[in-house]
Amino acid sequence: MKFRKEGNCFIVKLEPGDEVIASLKKFCEEQNVKSGFVQGIGGASECVLGAFDGKTKKYAEKTFHGNFIEILSLAGDVTETGPHLHAVIGGHDFACSGGHVISMTIGVTAELFLFPSEAIPRELDPRFDLKLMKL
Ligand SMILES: [Zn+2]
Numbered sequence: 049m050k051f052r053k054e055g056n057c058f059i060v061k062l063e064p065g066d067e068v069i070a071s072l073k074k075f076c077e078e079q080n081v082k083s084g085f086v087q088g089i090g091g092a093s094e095c096v097l098g099a100f101d102g103k104t105k106k107y108a109e110k111t112f113h114g115n116f117i118e119i120l121s122l123a124g125d126v127t128e129t130g131p132h133l134h135a136v137i138g139g140h141d142f143a144c145s146g147g148h149v150i151s152m153t154i155g156v157t158a159e160l161f162l163f164p165s166e167a168i169p170r171e172l173d174p175r176f177d178l179k180l181m182k183l
Pocket of ligand 1: 149
């Protein structure tokens, strides 16, 4: 991983083999980023996406493999519970899939822009068994 700070924005470049959630969590801990907004693109070698089911309160999961998975859009936030990212990915058939990022391993690179904000707490919402933003 490499990064540069431009004003209040961190520009983060991930390398092949880096797992996005773990890398971003470690980066935020090291840079003392409590919360913020994340936007990025890149190429992955493996990606596990989830789709939340409000009735079962669980994620359906699907794993994507490939020698190159286009990360068409990676967006989300960082809060006290760590990164919460969603992604739209595509492949050589030009079809898209998307969902909640459970894990994503970089195949080529990820180019991320992280805009820090004040710390945003989360609280458990018993309706979904999810820790949602407390505003
Ligand atoms: Zn999500």
